[in-house]
Amino acid sequence: MIEYLNRPLVRRSGRASLLALAVAAGLSAPALAQTAAAPAQPAPAQPAAAEPTAAVAVAPPERVTVNRILVRGAQRIDETTVLSYLPIQPGDTVDPITLDVAVRTLSRTGLFADVQLGVQNGDLVVQIVENPIVNQVVFEGNSAVREDKLREEVTIKPRGIYTRAKIQEDVGAIVELYRLQGRISATVTPKLVQLEQNRVDVVFEIDEGPETGLDAITFLGNSAFGDSDLREVMVTKQSRWWRLFSSNDNYDPNRLDYDREQLRKFYTNRGYYDFRIVSAIAELKPNDSAFGITMTVDEGDRYNFGDVTVVTENDRLNGDFLRQLLPIRSGQLYESDKIEQAVDALTFAAGSAGYAFVEINPTYRANPETDTVDVTFNVSEGQRVYVDRINVIGNTRTIDPVIRREMMLTEGDAFNRALMERSRNNLRSLGFFKDVTIEETRGDAPDRSVINVTVEEQPTGELSVGAGFSSVDSFVVNVGISERNFRGRGQNVVARAEWGALRQQIDFRFTEPKFLGRDLRAGWDLFHSRYDLSEYSSYDYRSTGGGLRLSYPLNGYTLFSVRYFLKDDEIIVPSGYCTTTGAGSSALCDQVGSYLNSSVGYTLNIDRRNDPVRATRGWAASVRQDLAGVGGDVNYLKTEVEGAWYYGITPDWIVSVEGSGGYVSGWNGDAIRINDRFFKGGNSFRGFETAGMGPRDLLTDDSLGGNFYAIGTVEVTLPNYLPEEYGIKTSLFADVGTLGVLDERYTITSAGVTDPNIVDDLSLRASAGISIHWKSPMGPIRFDISKVLAKEDYDETESFRFSTSTQF
Numbered sequence: 003m004i005e006y007l008n009r010p011l012v013r014r015s016g017r018a019s020l021l022a023l024a025v026a027a028g029l030s031a032p033a034l035a036q037t038a039a040a041p042a043q044p045a046p047a048q049p050a051a052a053e054p055t056a057a058v059a060v061a062p063p064e065r066v067t068v069n070r071i072l073v074r075g076a077q078r079i080d081e082t083t084v085l086s087y088l089p090i091q092p093g094d095t096v097d098p099i100t101l102d103v104a105v106r107t108l109s110r111t112g113l114f115a116d117v118q119l120g121v122q123n124g125d126l127v128v129q130i131v132e133n134p135i136v137n138q139v140v141f142e143g144n145s146a147v148r149e150d151k152l153r154e155e156v157t158i159k160p161r162g163i164y165t166r167a168k169i170q171e172d173v174g175a176i177v178e179l180y181r182l183q184g185r186i187s188a189t190v191t192p193k194l195v196q197l198e199q200n201r202v203d204v205v206f207e208i209d210e211g212p213e214t215g216l217d218a219i220t221f222l223g224n225s226a227f228g229d230s231d232l233r234e235v236m237v238t239k240q241s242r243w244w245r246l247f248s249s250n251d252n253y254d255p256n257r258l259d260y261d262r263e264q265l266r267k268f269y270t271n272r273g274y275y276d277f278r279i280v281s282a283i284a285e286l287k288p289n290d291s292a293f294g295i296t297m298t299v300d301e302g303d304r305y306n307f308g309d310v311t312v313v314t315e316n317d318r319l320n321g322d323f324l325r326q327l328l329p330i331r332s333g334q335l336y337e338s339d340k341i342e343q344a345v346d347a348l349t350f351a352a353g354s355a356g357y358a359f360v361e362i363n364p365t366y367r368a369n370p371e372t373d374t375v376d377v378t379f380n381v382s383e384g385q386r387v388y389v390d391r392i393n394v395i396g397n398t399r400t401i402d403p404v405i406r407r408e409m410m411l412t413e414g415d416a417f418n419r420a421l422m423e424r425s426r427n428n429l430r431s432l433g434f435f436k437d438v439t440i441e442e443t444r445g446d447a448p449d450r451s452v453i454n455v456t457v458e459e460q461p462t463g464e465l466s467v468g469a470g471f472s473s474v475d476s477f478v479v480n481v482g483i484s485e486r487n488f489r490g491r492g493q494n495v496v497a498r499a500e501w502g503a504l505r506q507q508i509d510f511r512f513t514e515p516k517f518l519g520r521d522l523r524a525g526w527d528l529f530h531s532r533y534d535l536s537e538y539s540s541y542d543y544r545s546t547g548g549g550l551r552l553s554y555p556l557n558g559y560t561l562f563s564v565r566y567f568l569k570d571d572e573i574i575v576p577s578g579y580c581t582t583t584g585a586g587s588s589a590l591c592d593q594v595g596s597y598l599n600s601s602v603g604y605t606l607n608i609d610r611r612n613d614p615v616r617a618t619r620g621w622a623a624s625v626r627q628d629l630a631g632v633g634g635d636v637n638y639l640k641t642e643v644e645g646a647w648y649y650g651i652t653p654d655w656i657v658s659v660e661g662s663g664g665y666v667s668g669w670n671g672d673a674i675r676i677n678d679r680f681f682k683g684g685n686s687f688r689g690f691e692t693a694g695m696g697p698r699d700l701l702t703d704d705s706l707g708g709n710f711y712a713i714g715t716v717e718v719t720l721p722n723y724l725p726e727e728y729g730i731k732t733s734l735f736a737d738v739g740t741l742g743v744l745d746e747r748y749t750i751t752s753a754g755v756t757d758p759n760i761v762d763d764l765s766l767r768a769s770a771g772i773s774i775h776w777k778s779p780m781g782p783i784r785f786d787i788s789k790v791l792a793k794e795d796y797d798e799t800e801s802f803r804f805s806t807s808t809q810f
Contacts, residue, residue: 069124143208187211215241217292253293270338276302308374353419390445431614436460462487507531538693603628618650640666654721673745679707689769689788694798696741697762713739729777768792
């Protein structure tokens with residue numbers, strides 16, 4: 003038997019009763035005001051089988067002493083449970099008021115659909131009707147919202163107790179969920195399927211209705227900025243055919259409240275101190291197909307900053323000194339964001355001085371006659387605070403010492419906000435955690451602070467696969483495995499076996515980040531590799547060896563590394579390539595054979611980015627030099643420099659400018675061999691295939707590499723208009739650079755003239771395109787689509803490249 007809980011509920015056209023909707027969803031008066039033009043959602047009625055009659059206490063004619071308590075109607079619930087809730091015991095004297103309190107007490111348990119109490123011959127009779135047990139919860143008619151999302155919203159669960167209040171609450175929750183999906187006209191009809199043993203199936207019958215789009219967003223009262231400018235500020239967008247993957251073109255009152263705040267920030271960041279939104283009206287079309295939003299604004303006058311002062315209660319924090327730290331100067335255009343930046347700057351300065359808990363309250367005084375705003379920052383700080391303890395939370399794999407050794411603060415130190423922020427950056431730069439938050443709270447004493455470090459672990463092992471397609475249909479696959487947080491101890495282990503058209507390699511690397519318990523990063527490498535460069539330069543390059551590494555920080559932003567490598571390099575050419583009858587390149591044949599390379603080197607890294615993962619401000623640079631000739635057969639000095647600068651125009655628009663260059667020169671009479679030169683292209687210069695640019699032997703079409711290169715890149719990260727869960731990031735790029743300079747030994751013939759077959763123009767190359775980064779279910783994937791803008795005729799180009807990796 004099926005009982006509809008709200009038989010009168012039918013789909014209503016036009017503007018239905020807001021009162022009925024509010025009753026069903028349990029909305030407050032303010033929430034009711036936000037649902038203008040939304041269809042009604044009546045409250046469900048109780049099913050006939052479980053319809054509670056009014057709870058009744060049958061009053062005795064006078065005060066009576068209870069001899070016994072008899073429970074009737076209990077099926078599933080034990081009588082002792084009923085008696086435990088009853089505030090009456092045998093021997094008590096009861097009257098109508100006492101019985102009424104007892105009825106209300108039992109009713110509030112939610113276990114009973116009906117409760118009646120009466121006194122017969124000195125016996126208190128408790129007559130109950132139990133609420134049914136829910137057998138299952140079923141959703142019908144839902145297609146726009148997944149069933150698992152609906153189950154998260156409802157409170158009624160299988161094997162739980164059915165109550166009318168829960169049904170009312172769940173209907174309102176489902177309607178609200180659909181409203182946030184842009185389906186304002188969605189209705190929900192709950193019904194019951196009654197089963198034996200006082201069990202029921204609860205069925206929510208859903209009529210989703212159409213998506214309610216936004217036909218137009220118009221503004222009244224704006225003169226400084228046009229309607230199109232203000233629409234760009236809003237998250238809510240007008241419905242257009244190209245917004246197929248966006249849900250922001252549906253009417254959502256909560257999102258509209260957010261847009262009001264965004265408009266306020268937009269105006270107040272451009273000098274309009276007294277800007278206000280007079281009204282925001284959403285009107286639904288008669289056919290319920292779309293809304294129209296009209297916003298009336300009062301822009302007001304444009305203001306500048308007037309007097310800016312800092313008032314402190316502590317002599318150790320000098321107000322005049324703190325004022326110099328503010329990003330605000332008198333006479334500048336008023337910007338509300340600068341107020342927040344100023345509060346952050348003062349909070350940071352107070353924290354650096356050891357005052358962890360400060361309150362900074364900016365007060366304003368507008369001067370309409372001069373169109374200026376005077377701002378006073380009132381700094382109230384407590385006493386100097388010391389770190390009582392540091393709690394590490396959320397590390398399910400990484401051991402505590404790995405996290406604590408990255409902290410710039412320890413228990414007993416004076417609290418310092420600057421060191422706390424640097425500690426957070428240290429932890430994020432490890433790459434072990436998806437998110438890191440560090441918060442300070444008050445300790446057991448006023449001068450004690452507790453630092454809570456909350457981390458969210460992420461996969462640190464990586465199974466990587468790379469593939470690339472070039473303009474000449476070359477194909478390369480690379481596979482490797484690594485673990486950056488071995489056994490949760492922060493150790494980096496790489497065991498890699500790679501193969502493909504270009505490279506076959508086996509290597510093993512181990513790095514201990516805290517060697518001997520000190521701030522030293524030490525490691526060793528073993529490798530054997532073969533580079534099959536026959537497609538690019540008619541030779542194979544084999545290298546077998548190992549090395550030792552050691553690095554240590556000079557300060558919080560600078561890292562210095564030293565290394566030693568010993569390897570056996572061998573250059574192999576095809577049989578007959580270098581004979582008198584062969585077609586071998588003169589720039590290659592005299593390098594064939596095996597050479598022992600013994601080298602020492604160093605790297606200096608400086609990182610002043612505001613975030614090591616997603617930088618929006620700051621810069622980073624490195625210098626690397628290697629000297630070969632500490633024994634062995636090879637003598638050269640190789641130098642490389644790199645730098646990058648980041649600027650976030652907005653949180654979504656980030657510009658980065660990167661540059662790199664290198665030069666290698668021989669000493670003790672040695673020329674630079676082909677395996678020690680620079681080769682660029684592929685991932686290092688998009689638009690050109692691997693070793694596709696630079697000096698070349700036109701007779702053999704061999705790429706020869708160069709002793710010098712310089713490359714610059716400008717990249718703009720674009721806003722992501724797709725939902726964040728898609729994990730897609732897009733950027734535009736432009737690469738420009740050059741590669742060249744060979745030793746004269748390889749460009750001058752034995753006759754003393756330039757070899758016409760060897761081209762070494764050191765000319766400019768350039769490319770532009772788009773890069774798409776996708777965090778797919780199988781791992782991050784990157785696509786590069788390039789257009790070459792400047793090249794030489796002998797260069798090899800490619801228009802598309804992709805790479806992917808899978809994490810574990």
